[in-house]
Structures are given as C-alpha cells and as structure tokens.
Amino acid sequence: MKKPNYLAEIIDQKLWIKSGHETWSYDLLDIAAEGTRRKARGSSSPSKIVSLMPGKITKVFVKEGDQVNQGQALIVMEAMKMEYTLKSDLTTTVEKVLVSTDQQVVLGQLLVQLKESE
Amino acid sequence: MCLEKTNETLYLLGMNNSSKVKEIRTIAIANRGEVAVRIIKACEELGIDTVLLHSEADVSSRAFRMATKTICIGPAPTNQSYLNIQANIQGAVAAGADAVHPGFGFLSENADFALACKDAGLIFIGPSPESIRLLGDKISCKALAQKAGIPLVPGYQGDDQSVERLIKEVELIGLPVIIKAAAGGGGRGMKLIRDLSEARQLIESAKRESLSAFGSEKVFLEKYLDRAKHIEFQIFGDCAGQVQHLFDRECSVQRRHQKIIEEATSPSLTDDLRRQMGSAAVSIAQMAQYQGAGTVEFLLQDGKFYLLEVNTRLQVEHPVTEEVMGVDLVKMQILTAMGKFAFSSEDIRIPRGHSIECRLYAEDPYQGGVPSTGKLGTIAWPEGPRRRFEYGFESGDIITSHYDPMIAKVIVWDESRPRAIDKMIRVLQDSVVFGVHTNIPYLVKILSHPDFVTGVMTTRFIETHFSEGIKSSHNEEDRIQFSRQVYKQTFSQKNQTSEVASPWLSHWRNI
Numbered sequence: 001m002k003k004p005n006y007l008a009e010i011i012d013q014k015l016w017i018k019s020g021h022e023t024w025s026y027d028l029l030d031i032a033a034e035g036t037r038r039k040a041r042g043s044s045s046p047s048k049i050v051s052l053m054p055g056k057i058t059k060v061f062v063k064e065g066d067q068v069n070q071g072q073a074l075i076v077m078e079a080m081k082m083e084y085t086l087k088s089d090l091t092t093t094v095e096k097v098l099v100s101t102d103q104q105v106v107l108g109q110l111l112v113q114l115k116e117s118e
Numbered sequence: 119m120c121l122e123k124t125n126e127t128l129y130l131l132g133m134n135n136s137s138k139v140k141e142i143r144t145i146a147i148a149n150r151g152e153v154a155v156r157i158i159k160a161c162e163e164l165g166i167d168t169v170l171l172h173s174e175a176d177v178s179s180r181a182f183r184m185a186t187k188t189i190c191i192g193p194a195p196t197n198q199s200y201l202n203i204q205a206n207i208q209g210a211v212a213a214g215a216d217a218v219h220p221g222f223g224f225l226s227e228n229a230d231f232a233l234a235c236k237d238a239g240l241i242f243i244g245p246s247p248e249s250i251r252l253l254g255d256k257i258s259c260k261a262l263a264q265k266a267g268i269p270l271v272p273g274y275q276g277d278d279q280s281v282e283r284l285i286k287e288v289e290l291i292g293l294p295v296i297i298k299a300a301a302g303g304g305g306r307g308m309k310l311i312r313d314l315s316e317a318r319q320l321i322e323s324a325k326r327e328s329l330s331a332f333g334s335e336k337v338f339l340e341k342y343l344d345r346a347k348h349i350e351f352q353i354f355g356d357c358a359g360q361v362q363h364l365f366d367r368e369c370s371v372q373r374r375h376q377k378i379i380e381e382a383t384s385p386s387l388t389d390d391l392r393r394q395m396g397s398a399a400v401s402i403a404q405m406a407q408y409q410g411a412g413t414v415e416f417l418l419q420d421g422k423f424y425l426l427e428v429n430t431r432l433q434v435e436h437p438v439t440e441e442v443m444g445v446d447l448v449k450m451q452i453l454t455a456m457g458k459f460a461f462s463s464e465d466i467r468i469p470r471g472h473s474i475e476c477r478l479y480a481e482d483p484y485q486g487g488v489p490s491t492g493k494l495g496t497i498a499w500p501e502g503p504r505r506r507f508e509y510g511f512e513s514g515d516i517i518t519s520h521y522d523p524m525i526a527k528v529i530v531w532d533e534s535r536p537r538a539i540d541k542m543i544r545v546l547q548d549s550v551v552f553g554v555h556t557n558i559p560y561l562v563k564i565l566s567h568p569d570f571v572t573g574v575m576t577t578r579f580i581e582t583h584f585s586e587g588i589k590s591s592h593n594e595e596d597r598i599q600f601s602r603q604v605y606k607q608t609f610s611q612k613n614q615t616s617e618v619a620s621p622w623l624s625h626w627r628n629i
Contacts (some may be wrong), residue, residue, distance in 0.1 A: 008604050009552050011495040014606055016552040021550070022590075024597065031598070031605045039496070052488045054519050058326060073319060076326075079489055079519050083327050 046089040049112040051105045053077030059060055061102055062112065066094045072114050077105070125389055138243060139457045141215045142503045146171055146210035147185065147223030148231075150200065151510035153432070154181035160448035171206050173199035179516045189213050194520045201333060203231050204594070215263050217241035219448075221310045225524070226431040227254045227301075234370045243455045245355070245430050249406045253428040256300050256338060262405055263425045268398045271417060271424045275300075275341035283328060284339065285317045293339050296375075297517040299328035300336040308333060308375040310342060342414040346419040348372065351399035352439045354450060355408040358460040363396045363414075364443050365469045367435055371564060373487075373580045374563040378557075379564060379626060380435035381474045382442045385535055385573030386418065395423050402428065410454050411436070411447050417577075421572070434477070437506060441473035441531040472535040474542050476561045478509075478526040478551070479515045483560035486587045489523050494518070495552030503543055517554050525554070535573070539565055563588050 016025045047094040059076035068088045075086040096113040144167040147154050161168045170185035175194035182188055189209040192199035212217050218235050220226035229250040233240040233498040235342045253259045257275040274287035288295045288311055297306030309329030310319040352364040368384035369377045397413035416427040434446050453459035481487045493516050500508040509526035530545055532538040543565050546558050569575045
C-alpha cells in the first residue's frame with residue numbers, strides 16, 4: 001500500500017495542508033465555494049495604505065492634504081516588538097489619515113488614503 | 119566534560135572559604151517561551167522545583183504546563199509583566215524561590231534586576247550586578263576593551279544623546295553607520311543609516327524602539343563594516359573565579375540585525391585567529407570578574423577582528439555550543455550559582471563535529487516575512503539522532519502579536535558541516551507546523567545557497583541575496599484544486615461529525 005502523501009487539518013476556518021515539503025493554507029470559504037474565490041489579501045491599490053499585520057501605530061508622519069513623494073515614510077507601526085515603516089509608492093497628496101498614534105489596528109485595516117495619481 | 123565539584127574537592131583546589139555551597143530548592147523563571155522550557159528541563163534533571171513568572175497572555179504555553187508552580191505577574195504588555203522588576207521579585211518571593219533565572223532578553227542583562235534579586239535575598243543566576251553594568255552597558259564595555267587592547271569598531275558612545283549631536287557624529291564617522299540601543303540586543307532599536315537624509319528619522323525610530331524594548335532610549339553609533347562576519351565566543355566563569363571559553367559560533371546569517379541561523383564552530387576561523395579571539399574574549403571577561411555564562415561578540419573582516427559587544431547572559435544560540443562541546447550550559451549556570459561548579463585542570467575541551475541552529479519564526483516567507491499569528495494546529499517534529507527541538511508552544515496554543523515571533527529552534531549535529539547542512543534541510547522539510555506560517559521555506563533556501571554552503575557568507579548575506587524575500591514556485595490554480603479535493607475527500611459531510619468535531623485530530627489521507 002502506498003503511504004499517505006499529505007497531511008491536512010482545519011484550524012479556525014482555515015484548511016492547512018502539508019504535501020511533500022510545502023505547507024499552505026486557504027480560507028475554508030475559498031475552498032468550499034467552488035469557482036467564486038474571494039481575494040485573500042487586502043486591496044492591492046497603491047493609493048490605499050493598509051496594515052499588513054495586527055499591531056499598534058507608533059508614529060504618523062502625514063496629515064490630510066500633505067504632499068508626499070514616492071518612498072516617503074507615512075506611518076510607523078509596531079508588531080511583535082519590531083517597527084515597520086509604511087511608505088508611499090506614489091507621488092501624490094494625502095486624501096485622508098484614518099489612524100492616530102497609539103491606536104491598535106487589525107490586519108488589512110485602511111490607515112491612509114492617498115489620492116490616486118492622475 | 120565539565121566536572122561537578124563537591125565542596126570538598128573545591129577546597130582541595132585551593133578555594134577560599136568565602137564561597138560556600140548555597141542550597142537552591144526552587145528557581146523562579148523570569149521569562150517565557152522556549153527558553154523557559156529549557157530552564158525547566160535543566161531544573162528537573164537537577165531535582166529543583168520551578169516557578170514560572172508569566173504574563174496573562176502566556177497561560178496557554180508549554181512552560182506554563184511544565185513548571186512546578188506558576189505565578190501571573192501582570193498583563194501581556196512586556197513593561198507591565200516581563201520587564202517589571204518589582205512584579206518579578208514579588209512573584210519569586212511569594213512563591214518561595216531561592217533563586218531567579220532570567221533566561222535571555224527581557225531582564226536578563228538588567229543590573230538593577232540582578233541587584234533587586236540580591237536585596238530580596240534571591241540568588242540571581244548570572245554574573246554580579248557590577249559585571250553586568252560594566253560589560254552590559256556597551257559604552258563602559260568598550261572602555262574596558264580599550265584597556266585590554268582589544269580592537270574596536272570606530273564609533274560614538276558619548277553622553278550627549280541629542281538628535282543633532284548624533285547626526286553630526288554620523289557625518290564624522292562616515293557612512294554607512296549603524297545605530298544601536300545602548301541597553302539592547304537582539305536587533306531591536308538597531309538601524310542602518312546609508313544616506314544622511316534618512317539619519318534623523320532612523321535615529322528617532324531607534325530611540326523609540328529602544329525605549330519600548332529596554333526602557334532606555336540611549337543609543338550609540340558605529341561604523342558599519344560591510345563585508346564582516348559575526349563570530350562570537352562562549353565564555354564561562356566558574357565559582358572559583360576561573361574564566362574559560364568554550365570556543366566559537368558563527369552567526370553571520372542575520373536579517374534586520376536579528377540572527378536566523380547559527381553554527382558552531384565557525385567555518386571561517388584559522389587556528390591562529392581562533393586562539394587570538396578566544397584569549398581576547400577570556401581577558402575581557404576576567405577583567406570584569408565574570409561568573410556564569412556569557413558571550414563575547416566580534417566582527418571579522420579581512421582577517422581582522424573587532425569587539426562588537428559582550429552579552430552577560432545565556433545566548434539564544436547556546437545549544438550549538440552544547441552540541442559540539444558536550445556540555446549543558448544551563449546546568450553549569452545553576453551549579454555555578456550554587457557554588458558547585460569549577461573547571462578542572464584535567465578537562466580537555468575540543469569541539470567535535472558541527473552543529474547548526476535555525477530559528478523558526480511565525481511569519482509568512484512569501485509575504486516579505488510579515489508576522490503570522492493564530493492558534494496552532496498539528497505540530498510534529500521529526501525526531502532522530504542528534505536532532506534537537508526547543509519549543510515553547512504546542513498544538514492548541516495561540517501565537518499572539520505581543521512577543522517575539524520566534525516559536526521554536528531546531529538544532530542538529532553531525533560529523534561535518536556539509537552533513538549537518540543536509541541534515542538540517544531534511545529535518546526542516548519534515549517538520550509540521552499548522553496554524554501559523556513559518557520561515558521554513560526561507561531557511562531551506564538559505565541553507566542551500568552557495569555562499570552559505572561554502573561558508574563565505576557575511577552579515578550582509580540576507581540583504582544581498584534575499585532582500586526581495588522568496589517567491590513560491592507553485593501553480594496557484596493547481597494548488598487550490600488540490601486543496602478542494604483534499605477538503606472534499608477528507609472533511610466532507612460524512613466525516614464532519616466524527617472527525618472535524620475534534621479540532622486537534624490530524625487527518626492523513628491518500629488521494
């Protein structure tokens with residue numbers, strides 16, 4: 001008899017699979033609903049600065065209406081005791097700042113809205 | 119290899135009567151995670167009871183389940199629990215502990231904590247508060263090194279900590295310059311300035327990180343050596359006042375100044391360099407009258423070495439030294455604190471074979487290493503000869519964003535470095551961690567890289583070869599189809615009630 005070739009488990013509404021040397025997971029919703037897979041990660045639009053992890057905002061460098069350059073630091077957040085700086089991918093103006101210093105944020109939360117570049 | 123001495127043999131060695139054997143029945147552990155487990159295991163083997171001083175967030179952890187007693191010392195934020203000196207002291211005293219083991223990180227290099235232990239009648243398992251202050255503060259440590267004639271990296275260690283002065287010093291030293299927390303370690307509060315225009319932002323950021331991690335915003339500046347290797351020596355001071363080194367480790371594989379892979383011994387040292395660096399390490403420790411385990415870190419570039427810092431504690435990567443030297447550093451620490459460990463002149467210490475440690479971080483390697491949190495599912499470590507797994511969490515435990523993302527360490531030993539590398543790759547590939555993503559694919563890529571395999575990697579290895587992170591080569595559509603098939607066959611309605619109802623049951627199936 002051939003030996004089992006994968007290991008699978010459901011944890012908190014996610015299906016985890018290890019097959020060969022690779023491990024991955026999918027939301028159960030994505031797996032169960034055939035054909036209608038939701039987008040797993042947050043918006044990829046460069047005008048939306050979202051948090052990539054749950055954590056705390058430690059510094060906000062910009063305010064509404066500020067002119068920002070590509071590569072400029074907008075927000076510093078702390079998660080797991082490390083600081084992460086979120087920078088702008090665009091040269092544009094700040095449309096809205098939705099968080100303030102010391103605020104706790106969740107994964108995927110919109111932090112800063114930039115004006116879409118024309 | 120290290121002999122445990124009774125009081126009588128110590129007397130024969132000519133020790134004076136002032137160092138008496140102290141009884142330790144209960145040790146309080148002022149730490150968490152895998153190091154707390156490591157200390158508990160050593161205590162169990164020595165017949166010593168343990169008290170885990172833990173935060174509210176850590177009741178679901180392996181150390182919590184293993185400790186003889188547990189005392190909650192505060193809420194999850196570290197400054198209210200693991201960094202709170204009074205809470206730790208009160209917990210240890212209330213539990214009737216004789217001694218405190220600080221582990222690494224948190225209060226392990228805090229002289230005030232060592233002193234507070236002493237004042238409360240507790241034995242601090244580590245060097246004296248004076249030694250910690252002298253060596254632990256990187257500024258006074260450098261002054262001592264200068265006296266000992268140990269080469270230093272050019273830098274600024276002054277008391278004027280204004281941002282303006284620091285920027286001026288950055289210009290004087292010349293770019294690139296690294297900013298470090300004076301009280302720190304482990305990469306926190308460290309920033310690299312490559313462009314003067316970033317200096318202000320990075321200095322302010324380093325000060326904030328330092329304040330939140332170590333309670334002090336004092337920083338110093340150092341010229342950044344751009345093709346250096348990180349080599350460190352394990353030192354140990356016994357209860358008779360003798361200091362020896364237990365050879366070297368190389369930890370050049372670092373990301374954001376955080377070590378990822380460590381090995382013993384270094385593949386880069388000639389016998390001559392090893393001798394010189396080892397004796398420099400011992401001499402600075404002797405000058406500080408060092409007792410217990412410590413590490414002297416160096417940078418090595420173009421055949422020249424420079425003192426980096428001295429860590430006055432057990433090191434995360436201590437197991438690789440234990441593996442090649444055949445010692446138990448945590449037991450040595452405890453026995454030294456009891457006045458029962460002294461090096462013997464008959465001991466001959468020669469490293470054997472090669473050992474590698476990989477740090478497993480809860481992070482998504484395909485998303486630039488963002489932290490991954492959640493409830494752990496199946497965890498399975500592929501046990502085998504000379505494979506060692508140091509972990510603080512098991513199935514059902516929750517990995518939160520309150521603490522360091524390191525969830526486990528995998529350590530292997532083999533007769534040669536190439537064999538140890540192959541063994542580590544296989545062990546990592548066979549490890550099962552469900553519930554959080556881990557850096558295993560990232561580690562495997564590093565271990566297979568030609569620069570690592572040949573041993574020529576420098577501290578810029580990650581930055582040079584892995585700055586973009588890693589990409590998965592799988593086909594997303596195939597994978598999702600496979601996953602749907604697995605789901606249907608394994609977790610379909612007929613199985614739902616019997617198997618899925620038990621969340622920790624793992625399902626092995628053929629498809």
